[in-house]
Amino acid sequence: MKAMTYRGPYTVRVEEKPDPTIEHPGDAIVRVDLAAICGSDLHLFHGMMPDTRVGHTFGHEFIGTIEEVGSNVEHLQVGDRVMVPFNISCGSCYFCARGLLSNCHNVNANATAVGGIYGYSHTAGGYDGGQAELVRVPFADVGPSVIPEGVSDENALLLTDALSTGYFGAQLADIVEGDTAVVFGAGPVGLAAARSCWLMGAGRVIVVDHLEHRLEMARTFGYAETIDFGQVDDIVRHLKRATDGLGADVAIDAVGAEADGHVLQHVTASKLKLQGGSPVALDWAIDAVRKGGTVSVMGAYGPIFSAVKLGDAVNKGLTIRTNQAPVKRQWPRLWEHIRAGIIDPSAMITHRIPLDDIAEGYHMSSSKLDGNVKTVVEVSGR
Template sequence: MRAMTYRGPYRVRVEDKPDPRIEHPNDAVIRVERAAICGSDLHLYHGMMPDTRVGHTFGHEFIGVVEQVGSSVETLSVGDRVMVPFHISCGTCWFCARGLFTNCHNVNPNATAVGGIFGYSHTTGGYDGGQAERVRVPFADVGPQVIPDWLDAEDALMMTDALGTGYFGAQLASIREGDTVVVLGAGPVGLYAAKSAWFMGAGRVIVVDQLEYRLAKAREFAHAETINFAEVDDIVVEMKKQTDFLGADSVIDAVGAEADGNYLQHVTSAKLKLQGGSPIALNWAIDGVRKGGTVSVMGAYGPIPSAVKFGDALNKGVTIHMNQAPVKRQWPRLLEHIQAGHLKPSEIITHRIPLEHIDEAYHLFSAKLDGCIKTVIVP
């Protein structure tokens, strides 16, 4: 099969790789119809995640058609069109039994925190991802779900990570009716988090970014107010001004490890891998939320600590909620919103690029060229 492969920081290409096969009776092999590049894939692309090995295939957002199933698979049949959550879960461990599918205890021998994730380095299990013609899906009875006939394929694709993660971020923000919610980052997850904040009862939603085309999308798609942090002297002061100098009730960090930090932070993270990334966005969230408020962290960070202002968070009485999103847990409610016409996830897609040109797709997305917000890969 043809598949994207990692060759080192800022270098990816499409190569021939062996077709995936059934390795366990619970496996399925999926022929990929659509995949996507996620903002967190850029952490791999930029060389910021430890143990990202040459030859690894990225891609944790994908949908496709079942081509093979193992002898123990009961819920899927050959020919089913399925959406696959980015997380790999056994469905039976202590964590899965409580809906914490991303913390599954049985799918990642390399870590005690996050479970298995498709195409996200060997720190999350070393599973090849879906930016390929085919992909092996373990625990096929647990993760994949048959796509309803009425659901558009690209809407389903967005549910595999970005939409579910944004919605989960709004859930973790503990929004009460009438609250002011600030979302840091107007990428796909930030846009979905801002849109979802209204579903939770927010009275005001403000999105912060530095790219005007993304802020325009936040106004159009999420009906949010916007602040361009490059155009204000101090974004934290501006956030306070916008909230009667109290701070927001909730702040959602939808940026993560690649927030614009200083030179030292970028050298120690990208080159020396001494940090989980730049803590800029998270520190803005801690500084910008009101005392007793809530910070929700959806941005992806590496497994090594960054210089986060935990002392300030403690002294302000800030509650911080965070986790990799168990997106399958969000699907029933999201399907209701989509079917009712409250949400059209595919509206944020800006580019559709053939798999063979994935190097150009990564460059476009990474450099934020041509108004790129969300890129779909077509095998």
């Protein structure tokens, strides 16, 4: 099969790899129709995540068609068109039984903190991802769902991570009706979080970023006020002034570790060259939220080299809620929102490329060229 492979920092290419096979009776093989490049894939692309091995195939957002099933698979058949959550979950461990599908205890022998994730290095289990023609899907009766009527392929694709994660971030924020929410990051997850804040009852939503084309989408897709942090002296002070001196009720970190080490504005108003992994957005969230407020964190973090302002969070009496999104748990309600026309996640898609052009796709996504927000990878030619 053709598959994107990692060759080292900033280098990926399409190569021929052996077709995946059924390794366990609960497995399925999915022929990929559509995949996507996620902002967190860029952490891998830039060499920031530990144990990202040469030859690994990225991609945790994908939909496709069931090509083969193991002998124990009961709920899927060859030919079913499915959407696959980025979490790999066994469905029966202590954590899965409590709905914590992203914290499954049985799918990653290499770490105790993270469960299994498709295409996200050997720290997340070493599972090859969906930027390929075929993918092995473990625990096929637990993860994938048949794409329901009324949900387009592109919307199903964005439900496998971006929309579900943004929605989950708004859930974690525990929004009370009328709250002011500030979202740091206007990538697809931040955009989805901003739109979802309204669904949770927010009275005001503010999105912070520094790229105008993403801020424009925050206004049109997220219906949010926007702030370009590069155009203000101090983003925290600016947000405090915009919220009667108190701060926002909730802050959502949809950035995570800075994926590229760009120059960002620090809360001291000085300009610093940040090392990859620095939690500037999280520190901004802690500083910008009011005392007694809530900080929601679902951005991707790897090694953290700069200290988080935990003392400030304690002194302000903040609630900090975190996790990787348990994707499948969000689907029933989001399916209904999509069918009802309340939200159309495909509006975030700006680019479509064939699998053969994925190296250029990574370059475009990494450098935010040509107004890039979300890139879909067309694999099967459907």
